[in-house]
Each structure stands twice: as structure tokens, then as C-alpha cells.
Amino acid sequence: HSPAEFVFDFTRMLPGVPQAKVYARIIMTPQHAKSFLLALQENIKKFEEQFGEIKVMAEQRPKTFGFKPQDKST
Numbered sequence: 564h565s566p567a568e569f570v571f572d573f574t575r576m577l578p579g580v581p582q583a584k585v586y587a588r589i590i591m592t593p594q595h596a597k598s599f600l601l602a603l604q605e606n607i608k609k610f611e612e613q614f615g616e617i618k619v620m621a622e623q624r625p626k627t628f629g630f631k632p633q634d635k636s637t
Contacts, residue, residue, distance in 0.1 A: 566593075567592065568590050569595075571590075571591070573587040
């Protein structure tokens with residue numbers, strides 16, 4: 564990310580492959596990224612009201628998606 568843009572990379576990770584392959588990249592302004600977040604939150608809320616809570620198990624959530632976290636100290 565930068566002050567002018569948010570970058571969303573959609574990747575595919577395969578077992579035994581050390582690096583994810585980017586299949587799509589979407590670049591948005593921070594304002595559009597926040598609008599997207601709000602729309603997604605609203606739609607998830609409506610979905611859960613109709614179909615029940617979407618459960619996400621902690622062990623199923625990758626922490627880095629194949630990318631190393633950025634060192635905040637530099």
C-alpha cells in the first residue's frame with residue numbers, strides 16, 4: 564500500500580510450492596478500498612442474518628498468505 568493506493572493481490576498457493584502465484588491484482592484508492600470494505604461488511608451481515616454465522620476456524624486462516632510480513636522497524 565501507499566498513501567495513494569491499496570493493492571489487492573489474489574493468489575493461488577499450492578502445497579510444496581514456496582511462492583504464491585498472483586492471478587489477479589486490483590488497485591484502488593484508499594477511499595474506494597474503504598467503501599469496498601463497508602459494502603462487504605454490510606453484505607456479510609445480510610448473508611449471516613439469512614443463513615447464520617459464517618464460521619472461520621483460526622487454524623484455517625493463513626497469517627501471511629505466502630508473503631513475509633513487512634518489518635515495521637525499518
